[in-house]
Amino acid sequence: MPTDENAVSKDFIRDLIDEDIRIGRFGGRVHTRFPPEPNGYLHIGHAMSINLNFGIARDYNGKFNLRFDDTNPTKEEQEYVDSIMADIHWLGVDWEDRLFFASDYFGQLYEWAMQLIKAGKAYVCDLNADEMREYRGTLTEPGRDSPYRSRSIEENLDLFERMRKGEFADGSHTLRAKIDMTSPNVNLRDPVLYRILRATHHRTGDTWCIYPMYDYAHGQSDSIEGITHSICTLEFEDHRPLYDWCLDALGIYHPQQIEFARKALTYTVLSKRKLIELVRNNYVTGWDDPRMPTVSGLRRRGYTPEAVREFCARLGVSKANSIADFQQLEACVREDLNKRAVRVMVVLKPVKVVIDNYPEDQVEWIDADNNPEDPAAGTRKLPFSRELYVEADDYREDAPKGWFRMSPGREVRLKHAYYIKCHTAVKNDKGEIVELRCTYDPASAGGSTPDNRKVQGTLHWVSAAHAVNAVVRLYEQLFNKPNPDDVPPGGDYKDNLNPNSLIALDKAKAEPGLANLNGGERYQFMRQGYFCADTDSQSGKPVFNRTVTLKDTWGKTENKPAAKK
């Protein structure tokens, strides 16, 4: 089945799967899963994992599960479960009827723990956290056996049962795997399988006071669900021997764990701790602040799921730590929105234009195409009148070299309408331009003249009498540096917060068709960028978030440091 994304070469994971299929492992089945812990909102990094797992299931005609890894009730909340499901659906990913929770398996996991005890492969340990750390040894020194390591099976069974019944205090006992305290892999030094934790679980309530650890829960959950390829990130590579040990010790169906490298993104942070800090301490307005790299933030910013998916596909998968360029993400939205977004005219920083030779009370309704990239998008009518707004930045008294826009005496085209020429800039006491007096050429109706004369600049405009007042939020990167963690000793990533990451313009003038929006509508504001109506929009007072600017070769040229001749 061909994918709907651009064809990218296969990655090392698909190569491994190809080989498994070739040798008939797993009976040729492919079954993946995405196992989020519901302790935060999904971000672009999770989107990569979802895309990978779901994409593989789709490409191999396999299945994809969503399973919440909810084994730590002290950090997990229903709000996160809900947001995660909404975000995954938004990404266009479907787990069909396969929504699972590790907590669904607590009963089975408990049974299996007793099986391990009976096989002499697990024991109850009375060491407290500090003692256990001491016994564990260090990276270069082996650990020592716990004094409780050789308890009888009967005693272990009894103790574990009593742990479950709540006879012991939190932290006083653990169930540990009996593996090897001298293993060079620290994860194999009798890892904890169960801990006592009196916390109300968002799904099982107070049914349990012991909870399984990730290493014990994850592989068995994969096994229960018949997962074939359990794809996770590099930091779990050291855990694979433990993943394998549990499954083998239990003698149950054994999936293959495969690790890949997560990617960072320039100008943002993806660590859960930092994201939560940004939200809790109000550096942003919430998880869905359009500056956040969360899926909900990208959505509110105006990104499309197609663009996010394409971004993931273009980056590919590897085992090398890397930092993806934010511009790559922006290129993906631009490409997608260029094809789909309806073009509209919105003046962000308006200045009044009065066309002296245009009849006072006349209004013409001009045809404008909605999307030159897509004729099927149709046309709409735009009112044109004697008084208009244009972008203040589009007028320069002293035009620099290469300037195409308005300046005294220079003729420009108003998109879809007429050629105009400015003859006077009216200023206030402070010397600020408040009005541009212009004349128009009636023969230029529709944007061209019989004599075919060329005008270099084409400006967007809005009829003053028909304009809709709008708020436009211009977003930039949340951080000033490609790597926000790049700070001098003693510094903090928050030192790199960009104070100009949000600039709200409340005097914008939009064409009349934009008066009533619900939020979520995406447009291209001609010559400026892609914008998305925000849910803060009210009737007659739309609010827009800038998704991304249009490429601006003039801005680049003009701002180029002198040198250029």
Added chain:
RNA sequence: UGGGGCGUGGCCAAGUGGUAAGGCGACGGACUCUGGAUCCGUUAUUCGGUGGUUCGAAUCCAUCCGCCCCAGCCA
């Protein structure tokens, strides 16, 4: 200085012994009723370094260097 990984252009990334894909970016130029879009060029004599094997090495061997992860009763 224990164990596990990783090092290909500014950023991602193909490549698995036969003489360095692609995308993003950057830089030129064409075209244009969005300085948008589109188009067309340019952008690694070289694959972390050094030796070696081979007719031939980014790919095999040796050695060195650099970066990441692991000492939670987090995931």
